[in-house]
Every structure is written in structure tokens, then in C-alpha cells.
Amino acid sequence: MKKTVLLLALFVSLISSAQNERMYDLYVAFDTTIHFTESENYVTTINNAIPEFEVFQQQYGFDIQKGITMTEQQLDYLEQQGMKISGTAEAAKQLRNLMILTFEDMDDQSLKTLAENLENLEGINYTSLVSRIPETLPWDIPPVTPDYEPLQNYIGPDPGVNMTYAWSLGLTGENIRVRDVEYGMNVDHEDLNEMNVLIQPGMTVHGSLGPDWTEHGTATAGVVFAHRGGYGVSGMAHGAEEFVLFPEYTEEMGYNRPYAVQQSIANSQTGDIIIYEMQTGGQNGNYVPAEYNNVIWNLTKAATDAGIVIVAAAGNGNENLDDPFYDPYNARGDSGAIIVGAGTPNLGHHKLGFSTYGSRVDVQGWGQSVLSSGYGTYSQIGGDFNQNYVLFSGTSSATPIVSSCVIVLQSHYYTLTGSYLTGVELRDLLIATGIPQGSGGHIGPLPNMEDALNNLLGMAENQIKNFTIFPNPATSHITVYGDMLHSGNATIEIFNTLGQQVYANVFVNGSQIDISNLQAGIYVVKFTDNQTSISKKIIKK
Numbered sequence: 001m002k003k004t005v006l007l008l009a010l011f012v013s014l015i016s017s018a019q020n021e022r023m024y025d026l027y028v029a030f031d032t033t034i035h036f037t038e039s040e041n042y043v044t045t046i047n048n049a050i051p052e053f054e055v056f057q058q059q060y061g062f063d064i065q066k067g068i069t070m071t072e073q074q075l076d077y078l079e080q081q082g083m084k085i086s087g088t089a090e091a092a093k094q095l096r097n098l099m100i101l102t103f104e105d106m107d108d109q110s111l112k113t114l115a116e117n118l119e120n121l122e123g124i125n126y127t128s129l130v131s132r133i134p135e136t137l138p139w140d141i142p143p144v145t146p147d148y149e150p151l152q153n154y155i156g157p158d159p160g161v162n163m164t165y166a167w168s169l170g171l172t173g174e175n176i177r178v179r180d181v182e183y184g185m186n187v188d189h190e191d192l193n194e195m196n197v198l199i200q201p202g203m204t205v206h207g208s209l210g211p212d213w214t215e216h217g218t219a220t221a222g223v224v225f226a227h228r229g230g231y232g233v234s235g236m237a238h239g240a241e242e243f244v245l246f247p248e249y250t251e252e253m254g255y256n257r258p259y260a261v262q263q264s265i266a267n268s269q270t271g272d273i274i275i276y277e278m279q280t281g282g283q284n285g286n287y288v289p290a291e292y293n294n295v296i297w298n299l300t301k302a303a304t305d306a307g308i309v310i311v312a313a314a315g316n317g318n319e320n321l322d323d324p325f326y327d328p329y330n331a332r333g334d335s336g337a338i339i340v341g342a343g344t345p346n347l348g349h350h351k352l353g354f355s356t357y358g359s360r361v362d363v364q365g366w367g368q369s370v371l372s373s374g375y376g377t378y379s380q381i382g383g384d385f386n387q388n389y390v391l392f393s394g395t396s397s398a399t400p401i402v403s404s405c406v407i408v409l410q411s412h413y414y415t416l417t418g419s420y421l422t423g424v425e426l427r428d429l430l431i432a433t434g435i436p437q438g439s440g441g442h443i444g445p446l447p448n449m450e451d452a453l454n455n456l457l458g459m460a461e462n463q464i465k466n467f468t469i470f471p472n473p474a475t476s477h478i479t480v481y482g483d484m485l486h487s488g489n490a491t492i493e494i495f496n497t498l499g500q501q502v503y504a505n506v507f508v509n510g511s512q513i514d515i516s517n518l519q520a521g522i523y524v525v526k527f528t529d530n531q532t533s534i535s536k537k538i539i540k541k
Contacts, residue, residue, distance in 0.1 A: 022106060024112075024129040028067075028100075028127050029128075029294070030097040030099060031123045031125055050122070056114060060114055064102070068258075078302050082306045085305065086422070092305065095298060095299065095302055112129065126294045152233055158347060174415070176237070176240045178225065178241075178275065179244050180217060180243065182245070183209055183214055184213060186217075187199065193386070194227050195235075197221060199244070200264075203247050205249070205251075211375070219374040223235065223236060224404050236401065248278070257290070258296065262299055265303045277313060281317075283319060286317030289313065289356070290313075297335050308423075309426060310338070312340065312399065314357070318354050320356075321357065337423060340363060344367070344438070348438040351364075351439065354394065358441065362430070370392040371392070374390050409430075410426065416468050433451035433452040474538060477516070479510065479512045481509060481510055490528060491528045492527055494515070519540070522537055523537070
């Protein structure tokens with residue numbers, strides 16, 4: 001049986017089980033000039049600010065509760081970082097006034113009518129219907145071609161993104177935390193069980209979801225974070241600090257995408273990477289980015305304003321986001337997310353027929369032939385579920401490829417400067433240095449890690465603080481940067497723990513030093529310029 005049939009059967013089952021329930025929740029974003037307090041009844045506050053609202057409240061008999069469950073401290077952090085990094089905190093402030101209407105009894109058509117009427121009231125910025133039924137997974141694009149070579153060619157040079165160049169410099173995503181929003185993940189897979197991979201505590205994957213849904217996260221994690229241990233697949237950013245799943249459909253909350261997204265944001269800080277392996281229905285139900293929904297857009301904008309980087313699937317709907325139908329979506333402005341389309345796994349880099357496209361889509365990744373962990377449709381070693389492998393596809397395979405590039409670039413910039421790039425800066429870098437797209441609607445270029453890393457050095461040049469060495473620990477080479485070079489006579493020296501000099505040379509900014517002949521252990525690298533010197537320890541593995 002084809003996977004598409006299995007997914008359809010599960011989707012129908014989920015809908016059938018909820019056929020006597022509403023399919024949507026209604027979120028209402030009240031103007032930020034309205035001030036809510038925990039001690040005051042929300043309905044009273046709103047009726048005082050918007051007298052016309054009381055008519056609808058009495059007619060439909062709804063109650064009101066907070067739509068965002070982040071703590072005051074978490075919202076304060078988003079506002080403070082938004083002002084510091086982006087000069088705005090409006091999206092974060094809007095989250096404080098985002099409410100959800102609750103009903104004892106309400107059919108979906110009446111709910112849609114109410115949403116339209118409320119949005120016309122002055123003092124309400126937007127209303128949004130959020131599905132209570134799990135959205136379809138954004139990757140299952142038939143047919144699955146069985147004759148791919150068992151290689152991760154997307155990691156290599158063109159037609160891949162040339163992550164191998166980054167690896168040759170020892171760059172694998174160190175010190176960067178990664179979050180993934182989708183349905184589930186097998187943390188016991190042999191490619192993940194030795195890595196810092198976990199499902200967010202307090203968010204238990206719903207028991208109704210079978211492997212056709214939960215293995216999606218296993219494949220995503222495999223592309224990004226699989227252990228590079230001489231077996232299975234190797235994650236493109238396998239040196240990252242952690243990979244945490246925030247499931248959309250949980251035992252605790254049911255299906256609640258806004259909750260999963262806000263929890264991923266609440267557990268993130270400036271510089272962290274969040275992956276949206278999600279899509280939602282657009283025109284005629286065709287799939288588009290999750291941020292097409294206004295609540296997800298609002299959450300995304302609040303996060304990216306605060307320096308949290310979000311990489312999101314464009315969706316598998318073959319929708320043109322420049323169509324007039326999407327004018328209201330585009331009128332909201334740039335959410336700050338990096339939107340990823342699906343391109344061909346060859347030198348053409350053409351748009352694949354299913355990928356959503358348009359000027360809002362920024363860059364592309366491979367939408368086919370992405371060998372990763374999970375499922376078992378490519379191979380299953382010894383009949384073991386934890387040794388399953390798959391040829392991943394769709395905008396879901398494209399998104400973790402681009403995410404991995406973002407993670408490694410962010411990590412390297414942080415090593416060089418001690419600060420982070422914003423999502424917009426990373427997006428601009430990927431576009432400026434990428435391999436041009438071929439035919440089809442606009443999905444942008446494919447990342448080129450060699451050119452991106454070389455360009456990154458120029459971006460970091462004015463931010464480099466004193467003296468930087470990477471990688472550290474190192475095996476064969478180190479690269480050294482410094483911003484104290486004034487005399488033209490700066491030197492670089494390396495000493496062992498006995499104080500013996502084992503290397504000395506004139507310092508050249510960005511120079512690579514061969515340390516392959518040194519024994520494993522701790523060394524001191526000393527940088528001297530005129531009467532000023534700085535020393536740092538390195539570990540030779």
C-alpha cells in the first residue's frame with residue numbers, strides 16, 4: 001500500500017473521530033492599546049473598549065481566555081530583544097492581546113461568520129481560524145523513485161550545498177540550539193540515540209499517530225543532526241548543541257499548532273534556530289507556509305524580531321504566493337522567517353512541480369532523493385525499526401537542508417564575533433551567495449556553503465573581537481583571526497604545557513596553521529602585536 005493511502009486513511013480517521021466537534025478555534029487579536037489584567041474579566045475589559053463587541057458576545061455566548069500561554073517573563077524577553085535587535089516589539093506586544101474565544105456549542109459556519117464580523121470592528125487587528133484537525137504532512141510526494149544511489153549527495157558540491165567544505169574547516173554547528181515543530185520523532189534511532197536529541201518535556205506525542213506521521217521528525221533530525229559515526233547517515237550540522245522536538249499533536253493539549261510554536265519560542269533565545277516542518281491550506285486548500293495563518297505569522301514575527309531564527313517549509317501546494325489571493329497575507333509584511341521551496345536534485349536546480357513558489361519564497365533545497373533516517377522505505381537493517389532509512393522528499397526534505405546551512409553559518413559567525421546574525425541577515429547571505437535557480441516559479445537559489453562562508457568572513461570582519469581560533473578542539477589545522485594587527489609585524493606562536501615553543505611565524509589574518517604534527521593535548525596560542533599580546537588555549541585531538 002502506498003504511503004499516500006495510509007496517510008489519507010489516518011487523516012480521514014482523525015476527521016471522523018472529531019466529526020461532532022468544531023474543526024477550528026477562533027483567535028482574536030485585540031489592539032495593543034487595550035490593557036488586560038489578570039484580575040479583571042476579559043469580556044468586561046473588551047466591552048468597555050469596544051462597545052459593539054458586547055452585541056456579538058451576548059448573541060453567541062462565548063467566553064474569552066488568553067490565546068498565548070507564555071509567561072510574562074518570556075513575553076518580556078521577546079519585547080526587550082525585539083527592541084534591541086530589530087527596533088520593534090509590536091509583534092510581541094500583540095501576543096499579549098491575542099485571545100481565544102470558547103463556546104459551549106458552535107458550528108464551523110457560524111464561527112466563520114463571527115470571525116468575519118469581528119474583524120470589521122475597530123479595535124480588533126485580526127481574527128484567525130486555527131485548525132483543530134492535524135494538517136497533512138508536507139512531504140509525501142509520489143512516486144518514490146527506488147533507484148537512488150545510497151549517498152547523501154546533497155551534502156557535497158553542486159548540485160549539493162557543499163557542506164563538505166564547511167566540514168573540511170571543522171565547522172559542524174557547534175554551540176547552536178535547534179528546535180523542530182512537527183508531529184513526532186524516534187529518539188531511539190541508531191543515528192540519534194547517541195546525540196542530544198529529545199522531545200520537549202511535558203509534550204507527549206499523541207498516541208493516535210502512527211509511524212507514517214511520527215517518522216517525519218526522524219527524517220528531519222537525520223538530515224540535520226544524525227550522528228557522524230561511520231554508519232547510517234551523517235547530519236549536516238551534527239556538531240550542534242541539541243535538537244528538540246515540539247510536537248503539534250500531544251496527549252496534553254490535543255492538536256494545537258499555536259501552542260507547539262509558542263512553546264518552541266518560549267524555550268528559545270536569540271541565536272537559536274527553529275524549524276517549521278509544517279504547512280497549511282491556502283487557496284482551494286492547496287498547501288502554503290504555516291505562517292499564512294495569522295496567529296503563526298504573529299508568533300513568527302515576534303520571535304524573529306527578538307533574533308530567533310526561523311526556517312520554514314513553503315508547502316507542497318504548487319501555489320503562487322504572488323497571486324492576488326495572497327495579497328492580505330503579503331500585506332502583513334515580512335515575518336522574518338526563511339521560507340524554503342523544493343528544487344530538483346541536479347545541476348538544473350529547477351522548481352519541482354509540487355513546490356509552492358513566489359517572491360516570498362527565499363531559497364531552495366533538494367525536494368527529492370534526500371537519504372535520511374526513518375520510515376524504512378529505502379532500507380531496514382536487520383528488520384530493526386531503529387535502523388530504518390528513507391529517501392525523504394518535498395519541501396520537508398528541502399527545509400532541513402537549508403536549516404543545516406543556517407545552523408553552521410550561525411555557529412561560525414558566533415565563533416568569530418561572539419554575536420549572532422538575524423534570520424534576515426542569514427537569508428540575505430544565502431541568497432547573495434547561492435547557486436541560481438533554473439526554471440519554474442520563483443523558489444530562490446540553492447545555498448552554496450563555500451561562497452557563503454567566504455562571504456561571512458567579510459561580514460564578521462568588523463565584529464571580530466581581539467583574537468579568535470577555530471576549530472577548537474582541532475585535529476589537523478587551526479585558522480586564526482585578530483583585529484589588533486596595526487604594525488605589520490604581528491607574530492603568532494604556539495607553546496606546549498611545558499612552555500616550549502612548538503610553532504612561530506608572522507601573523508597573517510585568517511591564516512591556516514598546520515598542527516597535525518603536534519601530539520594530542522593542550523597548547524597555548526600567543527598573538528603579539530607591538531607591545532600587546534593575547535594568549536588562548538586550544539585542544540589538539
